[in-house]
Each structure stands twice: as C-alpha cells, then as structure tokens.
Amino acid sequence: MKSRSRPSPKHRALEESGTINPRASDVQDPAFTHSDFFDPHDLVQVRYEMLRYVLSEGQSITDTVERFGVTRPTFYKVHADFERAGLVGLLPAKRGPHGPHKVTDEVMGFIEHTRATQPDLDGPALVERIRQHFGLAVHRRTVERALARSKKKPR
Numbered sequence: 001m002k003s004r005s006r007p008s009p010k011h012r013a014l015e016e017s018g019t020i021n022p023r024a025s026d027v028q029d030p031a032f033t034h035s036d037f038f039d040p041h042d043l044v045q046v047r048y049e050m051l052r053y054v055l056s057e058g059q060s061i062t063d064t065v066e067r068f069g070v071t072r073p074t075f076y077k078v079h080a081d082f083e084r085a086g087l088v089g090l091l092p093a094k095r096g097p098h099g100p101h102k103v104t105d106e107v108m109g110f111i112e113h114t115r116a117t118q119p120d121l122d123g124p125a126l127v128e129r130i131r132q133h134f135g136l137a138v139h140r141r142t143v144e145r146a147l148a149r150s151k152k153k154p155r
Contacts, residue, residue, distance in 0.1 A: 019042065019092060020043060021043040026070075044091060110129075114126065123140035123141075
C-alpha cells in the first residue's frame with residue numbers, strides 16, 4: 001500500500017477538478033481495495049464501475065451501494081445523470097450559485113447608467129443607490145465583481 005503523506009499528482013488533479021471522492025474510505029469493492037488501477041479516490045471511476053456492476057453484471061442495487069459506499073438515492077441519481085448525459089453526467093455538479101443572482105440585467109443596467117452619469121461614485125455609494133432604487137442589499141464586492149465582468153464583455 002502506498003504512503004499518502006504527500007498526495008500523488010493524480011490526487012492533486014482530482015482535488016483541483018472537484019472529482020475527488022470524499023468518501024473513498026467507504027468504497028469496499030474488491031476491485032478498488034486490491035488493485036492499483038482502480039482508485040477509490042477517483043469519483044468518476046467509482047461511479048462508472050458502480051453503474052457497470054449493476055447494469056452490465058446484473059448485480060443487485062442493495063449489494064452494490066454497500067460495496068461502493070453510497071446510498072440508494074445516490075445510486076439512482078448517478079444512474080439518471082448517466083442516462084441523461086453519458087460519462088459527463090458522472091462528473092459532480094458545481095455546488096452553490098451558478099452565477100450572480102442579485103445583480104440581474106436590470107440591476108447591471110442601473111449600475112452602468114449610474115456610473116456613466118456619475119463616474120466618481122465608489123462601491124459603497126453604488127451599493128446605497130441600489131438599495132434605494134431596488135430595495136436590494138448587495139455587498140460592495142458583488143458590485144465590484146459585476147463591474148469587472150461587464151468590462152470584460154464585448155459590447
């Protein structure tokens with residue numbers, strides 16, 4: 001068994017890509033516990049093999065979820081994601097908000113118009129104007145990031 005004092009390049013890449021299995025120690029399938037090829041830390045590989053075990057090998061879902069350290073709902077979600085998108089569906093979905101949710105196009109238009117007519121306004125002043133106009137509480141950094149994004153977008 002390899003020492004894990006320093007993560008391997010593969011494990012660093014899995015961490016950086018968000019595809020590391022946070023429950024690797026729960027994977028008890030012999031292929032993953034007795035092989036250098038199968039890696040319980042590789043979430044996509046674990047999910048694929050779990051599905052293959054049921055769909056190709058005809059094994060029971062109950063036994064499979066126990067061997068692969070997941071719950072039945074997780075199995076069904078992974079299966080549905082695979083049916084919907086193939087291998088890409090096995091990648092974990094990005095958690096949290098998928099973009100700005102307070103700075104809508106309307107709010108961004110207001111910010112740009114306000115900055116165009118009063119270029120000396122700083123972040124806190126813009127935050128106050130947004131609060132007054134929309135009744136919306138946004139953080140100064142949210143406004144600054146929205147402005148930075150708008151500068152990058154081609155008109």
